[in-house]
Structure formats: C-alpha cells, structure tokens
Amino acid sequence: GRQLALPQCWTKWFNRDDPSGSGDWETLDLLYHENPGMICNRPLRMQVRTTSGHSVSSTGNVITMTDTRNGFVCKNSDQQPGSECANYEVRFLCPQEFCHPKVCWTRWFDQDSPSGIGDFELLCDLRAENPGQICESPLYIEVVTKHNHMPADFTGQSFHIYSPTEGFVCRNRDQKNRRCYNYKVRYGCPCDV
Ligand SMILES: [Ca+2]
Ligand SMILES: [Ca+2]
Known part of the structure; x- marks a missing residue:
C-alpha cells in the first residue's frame, strides 16, 4: 500500500491588483493568464487575506465574489460611501500531483x-x-x-x-x-x- 504525505498543496500567494481603480480583482481567469502553469485547473480551495495578513472579515468590506471557480473580487462601488476595498491576496489548494508532477x-x-x-x-x-x-x-x-x-x-x-x-x-x-x-x-x- 501507499501512504501519502501531503494529499494537497497550496500555491504561493498571488496579488495581481490593488484597490485603486474599480476595486481589487484577483480573478482566476486573469491569474491563470498572468501566471501560466502556476495554478491547477480545478483548485480544491481558495484562501484570501489582506496583503498585511489580516482576515477578510476584519476589513468590513462587502465582498462581491469569492469562490474557487472564479476567484475573488472586491468592488469599491459595493462599499459604504467614502470607503474602499482593502488590498487582498489569494492562494489555491491544488492536488498533490500538480505540485510534484513526477x-x-x-x-x-x-x-x-x-x-x-x-x-x-x-x-x-x-x-x-x-x-x-x-x-x-x-x-x-x-x-x-x-x-x-x-x-x-x-x-x-x-x-x-x-x-x-x-x-x-x-x-x-x-x-x-x-x-x-x-x-x-x-x-x-x-x-x-
Ligand atoms: Ca523488514
Ligand atoms: Ca490585490
């Protein structure tokens, strides 16, 4: 029989955008495009935190989208008047084979x-x-x-x-x-x- 050490592995953290402009867009289609080969096709999970390492809930932001198929979006237009999105980063849980293909x-x-x-x-x-x-x-x-x-x-x-x-x-x-x-x-x- 075979026992596995790490059934999955996390990618590095990605931070492709900042909240200047319309918001913080960390969407999977753009991340795939800008980081070829670095994210598996079907991530098992996604984690999001602020670039200073705080949780999403700590910011009080209204999150427009957050899921493993599409990624993460915080739009400034969805926030309370006068406030904008924090800067977020994301990472993805991938199957072990992706991280160590051979x-x-x-x-x-x-x-x-x-x-x-x-x-x-x-x-x-x-x-x-x-x-x-x-x-x-x-x-x-x-x-x-x-x-x-x-x-x-x-x-x-x-x-x-x-x-x-x-x-x-x-x-x-x-x-x-x-x-x-x-x-x-x-x-x-x-x-x-
Ligand atoms: Ca023996
Ligand atoms: Ca960001």
Whole structure:
C-alpha cells in the first residue's frame, strides 16, 4: 500500500491588483493568464487575506465574489460611501500531483525483521544506514511484504507507524497472531530534488 504525505498543496500567494481603480480583482481567469502553469485547473480551495495578513472579515468590506471557480473580487462601488476595498491576496489548494508532477522512487529497503518486538523500518534509521539515498521530504511511502510483495494495506495487520515522514513500524503485539510479516519499504520523492 501507499501512504501519502501531503494529499494537497497550496500555491504561493498571488496579488495581481490593488484597490485603486474599480476595486481589487484577483480573478482566476486573469491569474491563470498572468501566471501560466502556476495554478491547477480545478483548485480544491481558495484562501484570501489582506496583503498585511489580516482576515477578510476584519476589513468590513462587502465582498462581491469569492469562490474557487472564479476567484475573488472586491468592488469599491459595493462599499459604504467614502470607503474602499482593502488590498487582498489569494492562494489555491491544488492536488498533490500538480505540485510534484513526477515522483521518483527509491530502491526497496529492508533493514529489520519481525523477530524481537516487530519489524522496524524507520526513516531515520534507513537514512543513517543509507546516506544520501532518501530525499529530505518524501511524498509517499510504499510498504509490501518482503516475500510475496503483498501491499501492507491488504495483509490485515495493524501498523504502529506508517508514514512518508516517519517510516514504518509493525509491532508483533498489535497482531492477532502476535507476529508481523517481514516488510520492505520504499519512498517516493519529488524528481526535481
Ligand atoms: Ca490585490
Ligand atoms: Ca523488514
């Protein structure tokens, strides 16, 4: 089975306009046009804050539009007489594949066996024994049984640790028959690192 570190990721903050003129227009069509390739096609969420880092509600502005399909607009003409929009910035939550389009897998590691208290394949130990072979921030971990390559998720065993950032631990005492299989692990890293 594969465990994912970060199912999604945020883009950087975008601030393409300011409220001089008709208002603050941070619309997706203009952001796409001006930042090709930097925002996914169907953002999962959008966050908006003022450029000084305050929440939208703190400004008292009437917001004309705010949604993940169209982006954000605050029109000065929608505000109380004499007041205008704050300057806002926006960012978008995108699927992980967008942020790291290519995943490069390490080789398989198997440094422990389940004799003793269990099968310990911790990332820090694997790093210590295999310097330079595992990237700084793995995105995925894949764990299978050593002998027949069965994905860990399908073995019916329960795992104490199973995470791209920590590694894998199967404790014998957590199993019905008091014995873990022997597992091997590999890590999925961004190819560009
Ligand atoms: Ca702005
Ligand atoms: Ca093992």
